[in-house]
Amino acid sequence: MSAVSSCKRLLPPITVFGALASTTIAFRSLENRDISDSELKNNISALQRLNAQKSTSSNKHANLKDAQTSILAQNLHNLETIGVTWIPKVLSTEQTTQWKQTIAKQIQKQDETCIIPSGGAMGRIHCRLHKQHPRHIRNKEPPTDVNILHDKLASIANIPISSSYNITLNNIAKEYFESYGISEHEYELAQLQLLKAEPKSTHQEWHRDNVNPSLTVIIALTNVGINGPTELFLRSHKSNMDKKNDDVEYISQNILLGTIDQGDAIVYDSRIIHRGRGYGYSSDDLKSFQDRPVLVIRWDAKATPAPGTGLVGTQIAKLEGNLLGVAYTVMDWFNRE
Structure with missing residues (x-):
C-alpha cells in the first residue's frame, strides 16, 4: 500500500x-465566559416580542375586557409555541428591595430552609418555603417565619401584573392548565423559593422542573444581565412532531436568556430544559458584578407532582441540554458564515 x-x-x-x-x-x-454586550442586545430584542401588554396597548380601539383577553391569549400563545413568556414590572422597586432584604436575612439564619442545590453548582443558595401544615392550624399553633414568608410570596400571584389590566399570574396559570384540560381544583401552587446566585457561581446542570405540564415563574429582584441569567432552550417542552407545526415568525432563536429588569418576570413551561448560568468569569474584581436574587413560584398538577422522573430521567435531561448546547454552537458558526 x-x-x-x-x-x-x-x-x-x-x-x-x-x-x-x-x-x-x-x-x-x-x-466559561460572561454574556457579551451583543448577546444582551439581541436577547432584549427577542424578549420585547414576547411582551403581550405592549402589543395590546398599541391597539387603541380595544376595550378593557378585550385587552385583558388579548393579553392572556398572547401569553398563552408564547407558552404553547416556544415555552416562555415575559411579563414586565410584576413588582415595584420598593417591593423588590424588601424581598432582597428578606432573602439576605433568611440566608443569615443558616437553618435547614436555605441549602446549596445538588448537582455541584457552587455559589447558589435556594431557600424553599412551605405553608403551615393543616395539623398545626387545627392545633392553633402560631405560624413560623417560613410559613409567613410562604404566604407572603404566594400573595404575589394574586397581584395585578399591570395597573391598567386586572390580570394576575394566577390568571395566566389558570389559562395554561385549562389548555391541557386541567381544571382549577386539579392544580396547586406547589413550590415557592427564594434564590440567590453570587459572582463566580458555576452553571447549574441542565434540567426540567417537571416532565409534565407545569408552570414556573422567576421574578428578578435586581437587573439581570451578565449576572447569571436563566438560560432556556426554547421549544424543548414539545415533541418533535409538535415542533414541525411551530410558528417561528416572531422569535426564531433557539436559546433565550432571562436578561430582565428588576421586578420583571420570566414565565416558562416547567418542561423546558433550562439552567441558571454561572457568571463572574471575566474579572477577579467581584465588586464589578451584582448578586442575582430572584423569587421562584411554580404550579404543578396535583396528579403529576415534580419532577415526575427519576435519576435516569434527570441524567437524560442533562445530556440533552449539553448536546443541544453543542448543536446550537455549531449552528451559530454556520449562521455567521
Whole structure:
C-alpha cells in the first residue's frame, strides 16, 4: 500500500476528530465566559416580542375586557409555541428591595430552609418555603417565619401584573392548565423559593422542573444581565412532531436568556430544559458584578407532582441540554458564515 493511499484512508477520521475537538473547545470557551454586550442586545430584542401588554396597548380601539383577553391569549400563545413568556414590572422597586432584604436575612439564619442545590453548582443558595401544615392550624399553633414568608410570596400571584389590566399570574396559570384540560381544583401552587446566585457561581446542570405540564415563574429582584441569567432552550417542552407545526415568525432563536429588569418576570413551561448560568468569569474584581436574587413560584398538577422522573430521567435531561448546547454552537458558526 502506497503512502498516498494510507494518507487518504486516514484523512476522514482525522477530519472528523478535528471537527469534534474544535467544536468541544469552542463549546467550552462558550460555556466559561460572561454574556457579551451583543448577546444582551439581541436577547432584549427577542424578549420585547414576547411582551403581550405592549402589543395590546398599541391597539387603541380595544376595550378593557378585550385587552385583558388579548393579553392572556398572547401569553398563552408564547407558552404553547416556544415555552416562555415575559411579563414586565410584576413588582415595584420598593417591593423588590424588601424581598432582597428578606432573602439576605433568611440566608443569615443558616437553618435547614436555605441549602446549596445538588448537582455541584457552587455559589447558589435556594431557600424553599412551605405553608403551615393543616395539623398545626387545627392545633392553633402560631405560624413560623417560613410559613409567613410562604404566604407572603404566594400573595404575589394574586397581584395585578399591570395597573391598567386586572390580570394576575394566577390568571395566566389558570389559562395554561385549562389548555391541557386541567381544571382549577386539579392544580396547586406547589413550590415557592427564594434564590440567590453570587459572582463566580458555576452553571447549574441542565434540567426540567417537571416532565409534565407545569408552570414556573422567576421574578428578578435586581437587573439581570451578565449576572447569571436563566438560560432556556426554547421549544424543548414539545415533541418533535409538535415542533414541525411551530410558528417561528416572531422569535426564531433557539436559546433565550432571562436578561430582565428588576421586578420583571420570566414565565416558562416547567418542561423546558433550562439552567441558571454561572457568571463572574471575566474579572477577579467581584465588586464589578451584582448578586442575582430572584423569587421562584411554580404550579404543578396535583396528579403529576415534580419532577415526575427519576435519576435516569434527570441524567437524560442533562445530556440533552449539553448536546443541544453543542448543536446550537455549531449552528451559530454556520449562521455567521
